[in-house]
Amino acid sequence: MTFTPHGKHLIAGEWLAGEGTFRSAPAHGTPHEFSAGTVDLVNRACEAAEDAFAAYAATSREDRARFLEAIADQIEARAEAITTIGTAETGLPEARLQGERGRTTGQLRLFADHIRKGDYLDRRVDVALPDRQPLPRPNLRLMQRPIGPVAVFGASNFPLAFSTAGGDTASALAAGCPVVVKGHPAHPGTGEIVAEAIHAAIRDTGMPAGVFGFIHGDSHAVGAALVQHPLIKAVGFTGSLRGGRALFDLCAARPEPIPFFGELGSINPGFVLPQALAARGARIAEGWAGSLTMGAGQFCTNPGLVVMPKGVLADAFAKTAGDMLAKVAPQVMLTDGIAEAYRAGATRAAGIATPIFEGVSEGRNALPSVYKTTADEFLRDHSLAEEVFGPLGLIVTVSSEDQMLDVAEAMEGQLTATLHLDDGDMELARRLMPVLEQKAGRILANGWPTGVEVADAMVHGGPYPASTNFGATSVGTMAIRRFLRPVSYQNIPEALLPEDLRGF
Incomplete structure (x- = not known):
């Protein structure tokens, strides 16, 4: 099928236009005009979500599972058109968009299976003990219930x-919460065609029209209005530390503060331990270069920093990595603004650390750069630990095992941390593990963090500033917990209980 964006917002099952417009800035192809979101449109979408909440929260798990599967089917029915507009808007290659589409439909089907099982409800029952002394115990039943309308912000890089x-x-949606999405202005057409798929699934399954809303927006005012709307009960966000922190602060300052589940980025440190460096330093360097440049480094799990013992082996590692990066062709970045920020980050690093290889990036194209510094300098200058979104890497050399621990302890919260180790490195690894458990949501051994498996045991989150809620994940089935709250029912008649708690 072919697709030409109409540039409208989806509110209560209708496609509506606003007063102003903005123009997309695709990596290639024809720009399109899109209706700009407004505070009034945000208000209407949130009211529609609230109107749909009671009916949607009361749907059966089976009905919601079929709805999620219908969304996946409708996305697949638009597969070619999604790839076409997605590659044009973002500059990402077709294979990446096709793989990401499969990940998206896979997530929807995973949550369908997850809610069918019912374990996420965490149902608990304490039977009444009327004869207990000195006081009787009432009948108590507990179950997780949906919290209400949720705001979601589209990410630039996915x-x-x-x-x-x-x-x-x-x-x-799996939890039973209506959703209002603010589409990302870097790929508005891609957001719109996926919103059409959800709209079609709503009609096919008979779900309430307001269960999903989609608003285009290229201004901060739209996002601010969404997180501050009194009918929104939680926010999901993937983006920059600066933007996420601003929205987090707005959520906290509301008359009714709400949880802000923000994934804000990470430098994802890797620790190359001595025996591993000696045995296979060149292979590790090659793997790092490949992971560092995957997707032009535009992954929140991009391994931007590696720590290793100083000496000739570290020098050889740096040379191998630099040689590999010198062979990488320019890659198109997601937006002009992201490309500009990447160049600024590289310039900042070059003023502090020693260049190993520096690619000259121009316009929206990016070439990788890698730098080297000492642990002493890294511990002195906090800016070296700041994320640079793009294919930029930093090698930090340490003079002792204790100094490697010092570097790990100085890290802020991370999405991931990686240990490259051999059998002879186990003692040092045991010393590092308690530190890394406090710093990261996911710890890897002998691998690279790019590529986040969608599975029950995955955690994509971590201590601040990697994310704003260290107990949550945005990937995997545990992500549903963010949009549920426990409700206890005391001596409630069976007929008044939620369907899933009756007879339990």
Whole structure:
């Protein structure tokens, strides 16, 4: 099928236009005009979500599972058109968009299976003990219930898997919560066609029209209005530390503060331990270069920093990595603004650390750069620990095992941390593990963090500033917990209990 964006907003089952417009800025192809979101449109979408909440929260798990599967089917029915507009808007290659589409539909189907099982409800029962002394115990039943309408912000770097029908939307809908999405202006057409798929699934399954809303927006005012709307009960966000923190502060300052589940980025440190460096330093360097440049480094799990013992082996590691990066062709970045920020980050690093290889990036194209510094300098200058979104790497050399521990302890919260180790490194690894458990949501051994498996045991989150809620994940089935709250029912007649708690 072919697709030409109409540029409208989806509110209560209708496609509506606003007063102003903005123009997309695709990596290639024809720009399109899109209706700009407004505070009034946000208000109407939130009211529609609230109107749909009671009916949607009361749907059966089976009905919601079929709805999620219908969304996946409708996305697949638009597969070619999604790839076409997605590659044009973002500059990402077709294979990446196709893989991400499969990840997106896979998440929807995973949550369908998850809610069918019912374990996420965490049902608990304490039977009444009327004869207990000195006081009787009432009948108590507990179950997780949906919290209400959820706001979701599309991510710049994942136009499908972390955007309109991504993990935040899938988990909120699975929980029984209506969703209002603010589409990302970097790929508005991609967001719109996926919103059309969800709209079609709503009609096919008879869900309330307001269960999903989609608003285009290229201004901060739209996002601010959404998180501050009194009918919104939680927010899912993937993006920059600066933007996420601003929205987090707005959520906290509301008359009724609400949880803000923000994934804000990470430098994802890797620790190359001595025996591993000696045995296979060149292979590790090659793997790092490949992971560092995957998708032009535009992954929140991009391994931007590696720590290793100083000496000739570290020098050889740096040379191998630099040689590998010198062979990488320019890659198109997601937006002009992201490309500009990447160049600024590289310039900042070059003023502090020693260049190993520096690619000259121009316009929206990016070439990788890698730098080297000492642990002493790294510990002195906090800016070296700041994320640079793009294919930039930093090698930090340490003079002792204790100094490697010092570097690990100085890290802020991370999405991931990696140990490259051999059998002879186990003692040092045991010393590092308690530190890394406090710093990261996911710890890897002898691998690379790019590529986040969508599975029950996955955690994609971590201590601040990697995310704003260290107990949550935005990937995997545990993501549904963000949009549920426990309700205890005391001596409530069976007929008044939620369907899933009757007879339990």
